[in-house]
Amino acid sequence: MPKNMSLKKVPIPEQAPEVRNKNFEEVATGYTKEMALEEANRCLNCKNKPCMQGCPVQVHIPEFIEAITEQNFEKAYAIIKKTSSLPAVCGRVCPQESQCEKYCVRGIKGEAVAIGRLERFVADYCMNNNTEEKINIQKNGRKVAVLGAGPAGLTCAGDLAKAGFSVTVFEAFHKAGGVLVYGIPEFRLPKSIVQKEIDGLKELGVEIQTNMVVGKTVSIDELREEGYEAFFIGTGAGLPAFMNIPGENLNGVYSANEFLTRINLMKAYQFPKYDTPVYLGKRVAVVGGGNVAMDAARCAKRLGAEEVYIIYRRGEEEMPARLEEIHHAKEEGIIFKLLTNPVEVLGDDKGWVTGIRCVKMELGEPDASGRRRPQPKENSEFDIALENVIIAIGQTPNPLIKSTTEGLETQKWGGIITNEAGKTSLDGVYAGGDAVTGAATVILAMGAGKTAAKSIADYLLKK
Amino acid sequence: MNRIVRKKVLNEQVVLMEIDAPRIAKKAEPGQFIIFRIDEQGERIPLTIADYDREKGTVTIIFQIVGESTMRLSELNEGDTILDFVGPLGVASHLEGYKKVAVIGGGLGTAIAYPQAKKLTALGAEVHMITGFRNKELIILEEECKKVSAKAIVATDDGSNGTKGFVTDVLKKLIEEGNQYDLVIAIGPLVMMKFVSQLTKEYGIKTIVSMNPIMIDGTGMCGGCRVTVGGKTKFACVDGPDFDGHEVDFDQAILRQQTFKKYEQQAVQNHKCRLEGMADA
Numbered sequence: 001m002p003k004n005m006s007l008k009k010v011p012i013p014e015q016a017p018e019v020r021n022k023n024f025e026e027v028a029t030g031y032t033k034e035m036a037l038e039e040a041n042r043c044l045n046c047k048n049k050p051c052m053q054g055c056p057v058q059v060h061i062p063e064f065i066e067a068i069t070e071q072n073f074e075k076a077y078a079i080i081k082k083t084s085s086l087p088a089v090c091g092r093v094c095p096q097e098s099q100c101e102k103y104c105v106r107g108i109k110g111e112a113v114a115i116g117r118l119e120r121f122v123a124d125y126c127m128n129n130n131t132e133e134k135i136n137i138q139k140n141g142r143k144v145a146v147l148g149a150g151p152a153g154l155t156c157a158g159d160l161a162k163a164g165f166s167v168t169v170f171e172a173f174h175k176a177g178g179v180l181v182y183g184i185p186e187f188r189l190p191k192s193i194v195q196k197e198i199d200g201l202k203e204l205g206v207e208i209q210t211n212m213v214v215g216k217t218v219s220i221d222e223l224r225e226e227g228y229e230a231f232f233i234g235t236g237a238g239l240p241a242f243m244n245i246p247g248e249n250l251n252g253v254y255s256a257n258e259f260l261t262r263i264n265l266m267k268a269y270q271f272p273k274y275d276t277p278v279y280l281g282k283r284v285a286v287v288g289g290g291n292v293a294m295d296a297a298r299c300a301k302r303l304g305a306e307e308v309y310i311i312y313r314r315g316e317e318e319m320p321a322r323l324e325e326i327h328h329a330k331e332e333g334i335i336f337k338l339l340t341n342p343v344e345v346l347g348d349d350k351g352w353v354t355g356i357r358c359v360k361m362e363l364g365e366p367d368a369s370g371r372r373r374p375q376p377k378e379n380s381e382f383d384i385a386l387e388n389v390i391i392a393i394g395q396t397p398n399p400l401i402k403s404t405t406e407g408l409e410t411q412k413w414g415g416i417i418t419n420e421a422g423k424t425s426l427d428g429v430y431a432g433g434d435a436v437t438g439a440a441t442v443i444l445a446m447g448a449g450k451t452a453a454k455s456i457a458d459y460l461l462k463k
Numbered sequence: 464m465n466r467i468v469r470k471k472v473l474n475e476q477v478v479l480m481e482i483d484a485p486r487i488a489k490k491a492e493p494g495q496f497i498i499f500r501i502d503e504q505g506e507r508i509p510l511t512i513a514d515y516d517r518e519k520g521t522v523t524i525i526f527q528i529v530g531e532s533t534m535r536l537s538e539l540n541e542g543d544t545i546l547d548f549v550g551p552l553g554v555a556s557h558l559e560g561y562k563k564v565a566v567i568g569g570g571l572g573t574a575i576a577y578p579q580a581k582k583l584t585a586l587g588a589e590v591h592m593i594t595g596f597r598n599k600e601l602i603i604l605e606e607e608c609k610k611v612s613a614k615a616i617v618a619t620d621d622g623s624n625g626t627k628g629f630v631t632d633v634l635k636k637l638i639e640e641g642n643q644y645d646l647v648i649a650i651g652p653l654v655m656m657k658f659v660s661q662l663t664k665e666y667g668i669k670t671i672v673s674m675n676p677i678m679i680d681g682t683g684m685c686g687g688c689r690v691t692v693g694g695k696t697k698f699a700c701v702d703g704p705d706f707d708g709h710e711v712d713f714d715q716a717i718l719r720q721q722t723f724k725k726y727e728q729q730a731v732q733n734h735k736c737r738l739e740g741m742a743d744a
Contacts, residue, residue: 172549172680172682173680174500174507174546174547174549182684210547211547211548211549212486212549213549213550213552213681213682216490216550216551216552216682217486217487217490217549217550217551218486218490238680238682238683238684239683239684239686240684240685240686242686242689242696244696248696249689249691249696249715249719251718251719251721251722252722254686254687255685255686255687257684257685257686258679258685258686258687261679261680261684261685262679266506266507266679267504271726271730272729272730272733273504274504275504275505275506275531275532275730276506276507276679277723277726277727277729277730279722279723279725279726350718350721351715351718351719351721398682398683398684399683399701400682400683400701
């Protein structure tokens with residue numbers, strides 16, 4: 001097939017905005033075989049593979065795309081799987097525009113090759129057709145404990161299992177998946193896909209124990225006594241940040257974590273079939289500009305809220321959310337209040353939210369993050385009447401393990417301190433993902449899990 | 464795992480269950496809680512641990528039937544299992560170093576006050592237990608409380624058991640009679656804990672209350688359980704559930720408790736309808 005020199009990506013079929021903002025089914029339905037072939041032919045198969053340097057887990061991108069052009073999807077999948085443990089997930093939730101696709105040569109004039117969409121196509125095709133070959137693993141009998149079944153922990157567990165270790169993953173929730181199941185909504189990442197990835201790990205021999213809060217139910221020291229020789233801490237950034245403004249404890253104010261967990265993990269969108277409710281009025285404000293904020297806003301819309309606002313103190317340029325999520329949110333009717341910062345949540349005498357008071361902001365000099373620092377404009381206060389406020393301004397690492405593991409060194413703000421290999425201050429204890437970096441992305445957590453798996457294998461095989 | 468090894472109906476609203484949960488039993492301390500989820504459709508519901516037996520590997524919970532989940536839990540029987548049972552969560556109560564303690568249980572709170580009294584007595588403190596119920600039909604753990612305290616007084620709002628009055632009346636009387644408590648522990652409805660705390664503040668007696676707000680994960684993740692303590696927001700699941708009663712903003716906690724009332728009632732109604740539907744069939 002000749003190269004496809006179109007400047008535009010092959011569009012991915014999507015549910016229409018006015019339809020999808022009323023259901024929880026996946027927004028993008030994915031490429032067909034024909035679309036994938038057409039898009040794969042846009043790849044120039046550059047010799048120096050610039051795209052690969054943008055990928056935190058170094059997927060061999062031009063090679064897998066070439067396999068697609070040969071219509072050998074199994075081969076493409078095998079190539080991705082060599083370095084990525086959760087391709088169906090990454091194809092959907094990675095911020096490709098700031099990673100692989102950012103470096104794509106086709107992006108210089110026109111749009112980059114749709115690497116994410118192609119990855120998703122390959123993963124879905126192979127999962128649906130059960131083409132994955134069973135890997136023969138030689139077990140070495142050494143036990144490793146992975147704490148937290150999110151992207152970092154699952155990746156680490158998968159790699160260690162493939163290397164022959166007996167891996168047990170301890171998860172505090174009743175379900176494995178971490179942010180993939182409690183945070184990211186069904187319409188962006190179907191839970192059946194996450195489950196398939198987890199089933200794949202189980203087939204590799206990974207054991208998952210749910211309802212195990214390490215630090216409470218069992219400690220690292222006790223696990224050592226039970227024969228675990230090395231540990232990976234991938235407990236994420238679980239502690240929600242609040243703004244510390246008046247009215248934050250009124251009824252109707254949620255952390256994004258609570259709101260999303262009720263909906264995604266506990267399936268409150270199917271109440272009363274599922275027992276967990278979520279209280280939502282007709283007008284909702286979500287504070288924050290990241291993916292979590294977009295997810296919360298779009299969930300609120302789907303639950304029937306008529307006016308849903310995103311309130312963000314900087315401009316759209318500075319928003320940390322994926323471009324696609326911002327675009328989808330706008331299409332679905334989310335109202336963006338940019339350069340706006342809440343100063344107070346307003347309530348009635350019964351303790352319920354009635355509105356939010358905001359100030360207008362303007363951008364000043366760049367701050368430590370390189371983004372221009374927002375400053376309040378004088379006398380710019382205004383109120384928005386609403387029933388719910390959802391706070392999505394970030395999370396910090398969960399302190400449970402730190403407070404129960406003697407000698408584990410952490411940063412002041414709670415992040416676990418590791419070296420480049422993922423090793424903590426304790427012998428045989430490694431860490432990665434949001435527990436180390438603070439809230440970041442799924443793919444960075446996976447990269448950290450991968451690095452730690454290699455370090456753990458080296459450590460144990462030398463021991 | 465998570466099998467119900469014993470079930471006892473304490474009164475028409477309150478049920479005791481002893482659950483096979485060796486990992487939790489090994490670690491549990493008074494003041495800590497578990498979270499259960501009955502089945503795939505179930506909510507995650509926190510319950511403070513009422514007792515534990517490290518040797519048998521069991522944890523005892525005592526709960527009041529207030530919503531869908533506790534109603535469904537109450538319908539399970541010995542031999543049945545609960546899908547999820549996780550813990551022990553929260554910070555254990557600090558009970559060391561006290562000489563004379565008044566432990567107060569209001570209604571179902573008695574179930575949580577009981578292990579505290581038991582531990583305090585074991586640590587050598589002189590424990591006076593005051594428990595309060597609306598009427599004598601609702602009294603629970605009367606014998607158990609007697610066994611773990613030097614003095615046990617049961618009061619009823621309507622006086623149907625002979626001692627009429629609120630727990631605050633009894634506590635006030637005991638203090639006025641010259642009992643010098645170095646600690647008061649109050650566990651029960653928010654209103655009760657509020658009034659006990661007001662009373663003890665007048666006398667300058669340190670008071671610990673146990674908060675049991677709405678929560679999901681119980682590990683600090685959702686922030687649904689926030690309570691204002693001393694003007695600061697705290698998470699009951701990881702900072703508590705015990706807090707200084709003189710610092711807790713009870714009025715806010717009482718308002719926050721209403722958040723999901725409407726849904727709770729709807730769920731209970733649905734559940735009843737389903738049951739009746741089944742009976743008809």
